[in-house]
Amino acid sequence: MNTNEKVSQKQENQENIKNPENFDNKEEQIDTKEKLNNFSEQTKNNIKQSAVEANNFGEKILKEATASVGSENDLEQGKKQLEPINNEINNLSSQKEKEIDNIVKPDYFNKKLEKINNDPARQYLKEEGFDGNAGIIYEAGYISGKDKNGENIITKQFFDNYDDLKEFIKNNYDNVDNSDKMKDGLPPFKTHYSKEVYDWSSNLSPENSQKLDNDFDKFAEEYLDPRKWDFVKEKINKTDNRTVEELRKSYVQKQGQEKTENFKDYLRQRAINKDYDKPEIINARNKFLADMEEAKKLENEKPESKTSENIDKKTEEPKPDEKNNKNEDEKVVEKVNSPEVVKKEQTLSEEELLNKKEVELVRFRKGNFGKFKNYDDFKNINPEDSEKFTNFINETINHSIKSLDFSRQKNNRQGMTYPDTVATLMTNDFALLQGMVFAKTGKKIESSQIGTMSFSKLAKEYLGIDVEKDVSKDYFKYFSKRG
Amino acid sequence: MSDEIKNKKQKIEEIYKLYLEELEDLQAKQFNVIKKFIKDLENRKIEEVRNNLFNK
Numbered sequence: 001m002n003t004n005e006k007v008s009q010k011q012e013n014q015e016n017i018k019n020p021e022n023f024d025n026k027e028e029q030i031d032t033k034e035k036l037n038n039f040s041e042q043t044k045n046n047i048k049q050s051a052v053e054a055n056n057f058g059e060k061i062l063k064e065a066t067a068s069v070g071s072e073n074d075l076e077q078g079k080k081q082l083e084p085i086n087n088e089i090n091n092l093s094s095q096k097e098k099e100i101d102n103i104v105k106p107d108y109f110n111k112k113l114e115k116i117n118n119d120p121a122r123q124y125l126k127e128e129g130f131d132g133n134a135g136i137i138y139e140a141g142y143i144s145g146k147d148k149n150g151e152n153i154i155t156k157q158f159f160d161n162y163d164d165l166k167e168f169i170k171n172n173y174d175n176v177d178n179s180d181k182m183k184d185g186l187p188p189f190k191t192h193y194s195k196e197v198y199d200w201s202s203n204l205s206p207e208n209s210q211k212l213d214n215d216f217d218k219f220a221e222e223y224l225d226p227r228k229w230d231f232v233k234e235k236i237n238k239t240d241n242r243t244v245e246e247l248r249k250s251y252v253q254k255q256g257q258e259k260t261e262n263f264k265d266y267l268r269q270r271a272i273n274k275d276y277d278k279p280e281i282i283n284a285r286n287k288f289l290a291d292m293e294e295a296k297k298l299e300n301e302k303p304e305s306k307t308s309e310n311i312d313k314k315t316e317e318p319k320p321d322e323k324n325n326k327n328e329d330e331k332v333v334e335k336v337n338s339p340e341v342v343k344k345e346q347t348l349s350e351e352e353l354l355n356k357k358e359v360e361l362v363r364f365r366k367g368n369f370g371k372f373k374n375y376d377d378f379k380n381i382n383p384e385d386s387e388k389f390t391n392f393i394n395e396t397i398n399h400s401i402k403s404l405d406f407s408r409q410k411n412n413r414q415g416m417t418y419p420d421t422v423a424t425l426m427t428n429d430f431a432l433l434q435g436m437v438f439a440k441t442g443k444k445i446e447s448s449q450i451g452t453m454s455f456s457k458l459a460k461e462y463l464g465i466d467v468e469k470d471v472s473k474d475y476f477k478y479f480s481k482r483g
Numbered sequence: 484m485s486d487e488i489k490n491k492k493q494k495i496e497e498i499y500k501l502y503l504e505e506l507e508d509l510q511a512k513q514f515n516v517i518k519k520f521i522k523d524l525e526n527r528k529i530e531e532v533r534n535n536l537f538n539k
Contacts (some may be wrong), residue, residue, distance in 0.1 A: 043495050043498075051506070052510070062520070
């Protein structure tokens with residue numbers, strides 16, 4: 001018997017293909033969904049296994065045959081010749097597994113495919129002109145246990161689409177690695193792209209590359225900021241409520257009694273003086289102010305109800321599972337109330353305080369409005385940002401008045417005034433002001449014109465702010481009227 | 484419900500049977516590739532031996 005005859009003999013004797021007749025006889029009665037699922041899984045396993053065996057079997061015969069007549073090199077060449085057919089076998093098995101999945105879970109692959117096709121990162125690349133294989137994979141870590149030293153064990157989880165990633169984070173919120181940073185807008189996941197994407201992006205023209213970067217900012221703001229997710233918003237809201245409650249307690253403790261309006265001022269003062277670096281306090285304050293507005297509306301509807309009562313109703317008691325977060329909030333409150341911080345504030349000179357305030361305003365502007373980069377960003381500005389902007393204008397004007405007052409005293413020039421122009425009051429904020437005017441009225445003011453415009457006129461006409469009534473009755477004592 | 488499950492089970496079995504038939508065809512192709520490769524290899528070796536003999 002020559003080698004070829006031996007090979008044929010092997011083929012006849014092979015047992016890797018299962019007999020369909022036996023397959024039927026082995027099965028128990030399939031009468032429930034669960035049994036059907038098990039049956040489909042078992043069948044898929046059989047398919048997968050037989051494909052592997054078919055590959056191995058071919059290689060085994062090849063090895064035996066080349067052992068008698070060939071060398072290692074011959075074996076490698078034989079393997080290469082077998083590769084296409086082995087690939088065909090593997091493709092066949094994958095295709096059949098999918099067909100079975102489609103029977104048991106008819107919508108699974110359709111939905112999966114839809115999620116992958118609608119993936120925002122994929123869409124973003126597509127819109128930028130990339131039509132290859134983006135190979136987008138999201139990676140999120142979650143705490144799966146503790147090691148012997150009590151340190152968290154982080155296990156990586158991978159997703160081929162944004163929806164599945166988001167769902168996973170939602171369902172594992174407290175165990176997701178870096179979940180505490182979500183409220184600051186940091187994504188608790190990484191995005192991986194195929195090499196093809198990197199090759200493509202590195203070969204773009206400078207213009208297209210710039211466009212890619214600019215559009216990425218928009219994409220990142222929309223999809224990489226977890227604060228956009230409803231379940232994160234809900235969590236932040238709860239934390240804000242708790243922080244407001246803690247601040248209120250601290251305030252009542254100091255004042256001996258509670259007056260809501262005073263508490264509002266107290267919060268505002270804290271925010272102005274020392275809390276711009278503490279997002280927790282700023283968020284809490286904004287939440288409180290929003291609640292105040294809501295409470296006022298309720299008060300108007302029901303004259304007998306009191307504002308403070310409405311506020312109280314809105315402030316939830318912490319639930320038992322939120323105790324850990326509460327402790328964190330308490331720490332923040334304790335920190336900002338600490339005598340060291342208060343003492344430090346008191347010992348600063350007036351000039352230092354003014355400089356500090358200047359920096360705080362810049363930080364506040366960057367922190368809250370840095371995300372608005374073009375007119376489109378202002379189109380759907382939310383009421384919270386709008387309120388922040390009004391507060392910002394208010395604080396800026398008051399700060400300018402204080403600075404001017406200080407300068408008057410220092411230089412002994414009591415009558416000195418500044419011109420009432422945008423350039424005087426909002427030197428670094430032309431773009432922000434242009435955006436807000438656009439948001440409120442749809443009007444686009446040219447950059448070349450805005451600086452010389454009367455600020456008080458612009459504020460009244462386009463922003464609905466009467467600087468004299470709404471901000472400071474002394475406004476025109478410091479800023480000379482024009483036109 | 485049971486009819487639906489029965490039908491699905493039947494479909495899975497059909498897919499599996501069809502898969503085995505197609506796999507069998509592919510394996511036949513696989514063996515043909517191996518046979519041809521071995522035949523070529525044997526011929527090459529015979530040729531090598533023959534050449535060696537003549538050269539001596």
